[in-house]
Amino acid sequence: MGLDFTVVPAWIDTILLGVVWTIAITVAAAVLSFVGGILFAVIALYAPWLVRQPFRLFTWLFMGTPLLLQLFLIYFGLIQIGIDLPAFVAGVIGLGLHFAVYNSELIQTAIIAVDRGQMEAARTLGLSHSQALRKVVVPQAVRDVIPPIGNNMIALLKDSALVSVIGVTELTLSAQLAIGRTYRPFEFYLVAAVCYYIINLGMEAVLRRIERRIALSR
């Protein structure tokens, strides 16, 4: 039995809907991971001890356990304590927080690397420590880590396939649905692979644009 792609067109709507969901979940989780990453970095570096310690446990939970398990915990676990999240929301939170923790590591290093004179100059003008962080230090740190954060975002796109296990009909699950009806795994998984590749290209193009914008102001 050879490859037969003639079965694909009949399922194109399902696949495209999967693409849309994959993009939606990736973009939403990417935004969460970016904003969360900045917030986590500032907490890890500057929050009082009492906040920092429990926060370290939280960080460890997200870095030391599989993303799949985290998604199960958020989607199936939280129901038990009365928090019933829609699968999409659970997926965004799981992916977003997971990658926020990784982004936070990058941003922390970058914050530490911003020249001490920047903080001094800002404080000398009368800015408070938090104003100086917000207006001077963090923007520079974030700028410096845009390229590695971009790499994380591409990993995020690929890991978004994991949310299929909690029932979000994104690209991978859509392909599986088609396979369930046609018994053509090779064809549909290949189609999904091509779709991921194309989304990836689009994402890289966006990232390159952002990087170029930043390079102009250096």
Added chain:
Amino acid sequence: MSDTQNFVEIRNARKSYGYIEVLKDISLNVERGQIVAIIGPSGSGKSTLLRAINDLDPLTGGEVWLDGVQVNKTLPHRQYEKHINQMREHVGMVFQHFNLFPHLTVRENVTMAPRLLKGISKEEADQLAEEQLRHVGLLDRIDYYPSRLSGGQKQRCAIARALAMKPKLMLFDEATSALDPELVEEVNLVMKKLAEEHMTMIIVTHEMDFAASVCDRVLFMDQGYVVEEGPPEVVFKNPKEERTRAFLRKHLGANK
């Protein structure tokens, strides 16, 4: 405080890092409109003294007063932060390495603090930026990023940034030391202009000629002490202390 005319008053300043004492009982008075130069070999404590005035390097002993208010008074942490931020609004500082904000344009560098702290509108901010940049001769670079400026332009931008807060006192920490020799003059000219406008200034410098031509008073520091203090014509031409003479021999020789 009593109403003496001392605008900046440093009383028995001490600063130590662990066992190492970098400022050993220094007192200094500066009147409004005066320009004081601090000279001395590196490691003598001149920058530390300057940075104690706006509490960037807090003293471990002694007092700093500015215009009748004690800068380093004892307050609970939060209140102290608030107090020190308010004090700093009145004290401009210029650094050896400029410390411009690289992610902001020249205009934004100049207007960020006034917009944030004085709540001025965008129009007022633009006007302020133009006024300050014209003052330092940098109006044509208003929308450049710092990376595209020369060293001298960067330092002039840093001066404009400090002046935009309308400070009562300006501190210069080796403002021209990191510049190529041919760019020193343009920064010196701006500082001379400020002197003519009677800005109170305290200048840490290695440039003896500039100190001699602009300053009302010169302090020679060595190993945490003020060794000699007086008008430039005395300190430079006729120093009393052997250490001052040795330093000047070396420095004037190297500069010429």
